[in-house]
Amino acid sequence: MRFAVAICYEAGGQMSSHVGSVSRRRFLGLGGAGAAAVVLGTGVLGGESANAFTVKEGNPFTLGVASGDPAPDGFVLWTRLAPDPLAADGKGGMPDKRVKVEYEVATDERFRHIVRRGAAVATPELAHSVHPEIHGLDPGREYFYRFRAGGEISPVGRTKTFPAAGSNPRRLDFAFASCQAWQDGYFTAYDHIAADDLDLVVHLGDYIYEYELTNNKRGVTVPEQVRTEAIDLTRYRLQYSFYKLEEPLQKAHARFPFIHTLDDHEVCNDWAGDTVLMGRNPNPDPAWFAARKAAAFQSFYENLPLRRTQLPSGPNIRLHRRLAFGRLAEFTMIDTRNSRDIQACSYGNGTGRTADCPERFDTGRTILGADQKKWLLDGFSSSRARWQILGNQVPMLETDWDPGPGKDVWVDPWDGYVADRNTILAAVQERDVRNLVVITGDRHQNYAADLKRNFDEPDSPTVASEFVGTSVTSGGNGTDIDDTGRTFLAANPHMKFYNAQRGYVRVNVNRERWHSDFQVLPYVTTPGAPVSTRASFVVEDRRPGVQPA
Template sequence: MASQVGSVSRRQILGLGGVGAAAVMLGTGVLGGESANAFTSRKSNPFTLGVASGDPAPDGFVLWTRLAPEPFAADGKGGMPATRVKVEYEVATDDRFRHVVRRGAAVATPELGHSVHPEIDGLAPDREYFYRFRANGEISPTGRSKTMPSAGSNPRELDFAFASCQAWQDGYFTAYDHMAAEDLDLVVHLGDYLYEYELTTNKRGVTVPEQFHTETFDLARYRLQYSLYKAEAPLQNAHASFPFIHTLDDHEVVNDWAADTVIAGRHPNPDPAAFAQRKAAAFQAFYENLPLRRAQLPSGPHIRLHRRLAYGRLADFVMIDTRGSRDIQACAYGNGTGRSTACAERFDTDRTILGPDQRQWLLDGLSSSRARWQVLGNQVPMLETDWDPGAGKDVWIDPWDGYVGDRNRILASAQDRDVRNLVVITGDRHQNYAADLKLDFNDPDSPTVASEFVGTSITSGADGADIDALGRTFLAANPHMKFYNAQRGYVRVNVNRERWRSDFRVLPYVTRPGAPISTRASFVVEDRSPGVQSA
């Protein structure tokens, strides 16, 4: 069965502006590389940013690399000339490439930062493959990927990890080396792959070049920020080990953005045209630097991130976007604090975090899916997180607590439509939670209809702690929250036909390299029994 690859629409082509359809088709390998050129550089290695694969399907996946012999060049062009460069690729069943099953070429163009995204199909389902690139006489590192099981199959189990929030300035990406050593089928990244902030001083004690001393606003600067992050060896190691499924949150653009504006933080209420330009630059850099398919190609200041990926009939990964179509945050965003104790607006049923079209897409898909487990890839916590252990409510307005109507619709519909095993995986918070999702968070006896696992950051917030004052408050104020931890790391998940298991993998420190990893706690969800239980 061929991969379901989205075509490039006329609207997307027009939205690309200076990029153009030809650059897109060349970069995905749809058009040949006859017009490409060789190039010369003072540095010989064009693969300084590594290789990656993503969005696996039963018959293939998308491959990625970006040519950048000088990744920190101040103009954001990676030391590449303004010419098209042919990039050949091979896919094999063995890591020595004795049995090559696919060969082809894509063209790295300056319009897309000399990135390529060849979409591979025609492969066998549920099988491991190896891949590499060649450009200008140089061979890339070898990557490993894996196809999904066939659509009608019933796999015995699935192993994956999810991660988020990796502020470069806050620490070392050691967690990714540990992740790469796991036996996983795939990785889900839930956003804040980078942070838009300027880099002058940081917790690593490293001095960064002057070109990183400004906040990211334009395409060149976003490209530079990705280059800095992607030059990290542990991150490259993880990307080369497993296919990734990506979405974004706020910091890939700017902190706490909502649809077409920002109402708090450093740059509130920006000029709409200027903010649209900033989003267009951020989305293009996001596409250029990650293994995304043509279906995720941005159209100027718009990008489609919601999509489904099936792991046979065992699990559906349902990726959503809680930024691009939401209403602005309620109550002047907590009157400048980000929180509110008396915000009636957050209960307004007309307000949305998903947008009506995406919400309907989500509900229809949950109803029609034949998968045993519904894995909702979500950016900001869905559970209520109350700061007040007393009778009152004190909640953050940016996550689902600020959009109670949408949360109630999703959870009530999941119950009404008899959705089997809805499990939400979430990033953003720099803390680990295991929680029950209730129909009514004002009623402790309200039915539990789903489960949520919130994963901590890779580095954001620096070293963290096992439990801090906020954790003690949360556990006292939120009886549906069964676990809290504020160390760094990721969540490893094993899913079989009878149960889901989440292992919270944590590091004691990230502000220096070499931290060991351990499993702080494990929680399970039993088939047809919503809610988390200690393993």
């Protein structure tokens, strides 16, 4: 195996390029100055900038471990120290000082062959989270990692690097999930995800919901500090802690690398750019809402395996990025919240839907923003990937509620931003994108659909495919088919499948075809539900549109 050099500082203060093997006993005793560079998730600090600490009670790794945004030579690791994760001040029971968190990366689960070790600085400013970015590893292989802090060792995580750039992998296996309202049910779907054999998991948003938590159908006594809506930094931190204490979610994070984006509930329901039209705080003061977004984005970063490029700056965060899985596939993650215009037609006069809204066709309106749209279109032209995977928050397909000649649509998703949708889908055809498949969350329903170049032209060609995944829990137990589904299937001929149970989507991609399995659970309001494949659809290479498997 080839090892890239890791720059470290040993006890004498001299720079060393040695990367050695460390036994578990040595790792347990690792401390003080030296051993490795001390890396903060947002930069590099000297060892003197961090402190040792002892946990008086409890385990500092109550929120688990995670990895994310894999590359051919590495990934980002994550943990957050929180011996008292639900402490009312949102600090997780940690002192107001910087703390050194050591980490190791190995090729085996027993850590006999360690290829990276170092230390990251956990700061109170970032809720004692760390995000060390690991580089110089071999492409396309499995690695194991762990952390040490306060005399305690974290659970072991498993992760994988992506294949080498320019390589042509035979297959890619991943799951995508979204929408996990804690109060609506158990996170059993993640037990089934964790038991699978995947390369990664894509989370498409609504990782938390900002709503207050109450003693609900779970029968759990909810602590007082989470019985208010999340608005400030302390409260958002508590919401993440409460969610991340869920064992199935921790298992999935420790098993696979995740790619994350956010949707609306990481901030507040249906927010758009700098504005909230609906929900509990409509039309807020701009300065107040900017402060709320800054708190929401910071806690999002603090609690997930995100790279430095996703570190927010106040009410701004950059989430659009590309991750190439060799030349087989490229994940293009977009952000449909931060740069969008306010929803059209006063957001359906309070309903979210409108049957008569010329404003949604306005060519000056955008869901992406000019810069991100150009970036997306330029990527269509430059990518050499066989499969273009667009990680998207809200449905791109048209979802019409009117089976007759009229149209009655929600204006929060792409139906409210028709010009941007037409521009993107026209570019797919004009720039000869080989296979665009859009994966989407938000709707708490499963769809398989053809994407038309222009949904207002009956003979418009199919240029891409979309799979919308249901929620993990949001909406409760759900049902196979409901009145909404019957309406949608009657009114939208491009929609080939509808289901309203809970679950996730499992995807296998090879050089000839894309295969999606809609994995559903019969219930989520009690634990232990089995999983089954409700339906399967494929997309064939160079043949846009979905077909039954």
